[in-house]
Amino acid sequence: MVAVQAQDDLRRVLDDEGRVLPGARVPDVADDVLRNIFDKMTLVRVMDDRMMRLQRQGRLGFYMKSIGEEATHFATAPLRMSDWVYPSYREQGAWFYRGYTIKQFVDQLFGNANDPVKGRQMPVHHSANWLNLVSISSPVGTQIPQAVGSAYAAKIMGKDDVSMVYFGEGTSSTGEFHVGLNFAGVWKAPCVFICRNNGWAISVPREKQTAAKTFASKAVGYGMPGIRVDGNDILAVLQVAQEAIDRARAGEGPTLIEALTYRVQGHSSSDDPSVYRDPKEPEIWEKRDPLNRMRNYLTHRGLWDQAWEQGLIDRYNQEITDALAASDVTPPPPVESMFDDVYEEMPWHIREQKAWLMAQARTKSPHHHG
Amino acid sequence: MPVMNIIQAVNDALRLQMRQDPRTVVLGEDVGKFGGVFRATSGLYEEFGGERVIDTPLAEAGIIGTAIGMALYGLRPVPEIQFGDFIFPAFDQIVNELAKFRYRSGGQYPCPVIIRTPVGGGIRGGHYHSQSPEALFIHTPGLKVIAPSNPYDAKGLLLACMRQNDPVLFMEPKRIYRASKGEVPEGDYTLELGKLAVTRPGTQVTLIAWSGMVSIAEETAAKAEAAGISVEVLDLRSLMPFDIDGILASVRKTGRCVILHEAPKTCGFGAELIASIQERAMEHLEAPITRVCGFDTPFPYTLEHEYMPNADRVLGAIRQTLEW
DSSP states (O other), X not given: OOXXXXXXXXXXXXXXXXXXXXXXXXXXXXXXXXHHHHHHHHHHHHHHHHHHHHHHTTSSSOOOOOTTOHHHHGGGTTSOTTSEEXXXXXXXXXXXXXXXXHHHHHHHHHTOTTOTTTTOSOTTOOOBGGGTBOOOOSSTTTHHHHHHHHHHXXXXXXXXXXXXXXXXXXXXXXXXXXHHHHHHHHHTOOEEEEEEEOSEETTEEGGGTOSSSOSGGGGGGGTSOEEEEETTOHHHHHHHHHHHHHHHHTTOOOEEEEEEOOOOXXXXXXXXXXXXXXXXXXXXXXXXXXXXXXXXXXHHTTOOOHHHHHHHHHHHHHHHHHHHHHHHTSOOOOGGGGGTTSSSSOOHXXXXXXXXXXXXXXXXXXXXXX | OOEEEHHHHHHHHHHHHHHHOTXXXXXXXXXXXXXXXXXXXXXXXXXXXXXXXXXXOSOHXXXXXXXXXXXXXXXXXXXXXXXXXXXGGGHHIIIIIGGGHHHHTTTSOOOOOEEEEXXXXXXXXXXXXXXXXXXXXXXXXXXXXXXXXXXXXHHHHXXXXXXXXXXXXXXXXXGGTTTOEEEOXXXXXXXXXXXXXXXXXXXXXXXXXXXXXXXXXXXXXXXXXXXXXXXXXXXXXXXXXXXXXXXXXXXXXXXXXXXXEEEESTTOHHHHHHHHHHHHHGGGOSSOOEEEEEOSSOXXXXXXXXXXXXXXXXXXXXXXXXXX
């Protein structure tokens, strides 16, 4: 069912305890980069815990955790800031690593007046053009051909930027997966595809998404390499990402990376996995927890101590508390902002509808979370 | 001034823009060496090369999806969907993605993609080469919908579209791609989006049409004139946004209005026009506004000539309006 060790085509550097496997090549990653990744992985875990509790208290409408999958977020770490990232909805670590702030994150979840997307989308649908992180869409897979378009645009414009796009294994069933990878293969687009295979698309197991042995094997049909990596092994993730990014930047074309991981908890705050899967399954994966493995590795390297991690946890908890307090006293976006950004300039019919609404009595939101 | 047909005018606009702006690229099925199945991109591949005139794999969702990514990154893509009927595999990319990118990102990500596609019947193309799907896209906030009826408008409107920053569905009337000919200025000019053209002034009835139906409207007006009826023909040109002031000015003058479109009647754009006119000009109306449209059936093959609105039917509607 989840026999990671038995898969001989799986790239691993660390064992489940975070020790370097015999014969494994350790990627050349600077100490401060490793510490920064651990720092942001810790932030993701603190944030997920706090936000899910708020959701359970009825203070936040919706949330999506990524516990157990955090290492996959840092395939973005070897990218340059001029490279583009098309996230799915479960890569919080990529956002924080590139510089998205706790306050921006929280403001988006609450859709308040400081939300970078002006309260236009439900929680976890971030957008940050100053970080080349593209607006998240709910229909899965739509971002795949878009990322290929950005990648090819860079090539056409004579730049050596790379695009990286995330999606889950369930998304490999969509037309857009096929379309996107096919276009990328034909165009030799500098694009890195990260298939985050966490075993479950809400309640549907990976066996019901494909009859193929692996998701990485699908790359063959598109004329590109497919690499399967232990997605809970940060060193292996960084290694395969760096290789794929280097290939793309050198003009050698796209790569499909299947990052094997596991969705330890529900799909979202609206999900209850106990209804559809064996509760023992997550337990197996908790032993392969990416944060624990990275902590063990850093400890072996003399890069971790308890006080540092506790300091991170305390600081992030405080920053989240501060961001929540600020959000509590931040009003929603002004009503008239609902009509902005449909077009560059507001056409007459929207101006007319806006004037009409502004002349009505204000309606109180039935979803008051704070 | 050179005389061009619509294909030549579109081709001219694309070439002009591509010469001026190296960010402009064309992509689609058969648009490269072949120059498009209707020849609209003819000669562009030779002049601008395969990286700016891109023969894509055969997948509409891929054409629009990649065009979106290109636009976000900084290009100005002008994808071609070979027939309007083939646009639906890209419907999600257009409706949920392209049209919403600016809004859903809080204004961070404008997405200037100009989709060109031939529409309309009258070419013996059956259901899959004849549809007029404008209403579906007019109903999509964030998208502009432009539908020229002649070469002069096609060039000026397409150039205008390629120089603004919103996504556009640019619908070209394929039945008269070559049949519609007219004088087109050689150099650069743009026409303002959102403005109709009064193609024939009149006093008794306002007849509103767009795209391939403008020629039917003109034919109707000529027949009406021979019968002593003065018809004012409005070519909407821009469906979203549409020129409400221009429409109201005409309807307030004539007091009567007939709307002509090829697309199915129910929830067709004519319905919106009627609602918008009566909300603002009820006191000027001498008769109910009527429509001559396609039927609420799929577009037929053998009986196409019975499906398509024609001048006699439109004239009948005009007479009814006058006699009401």
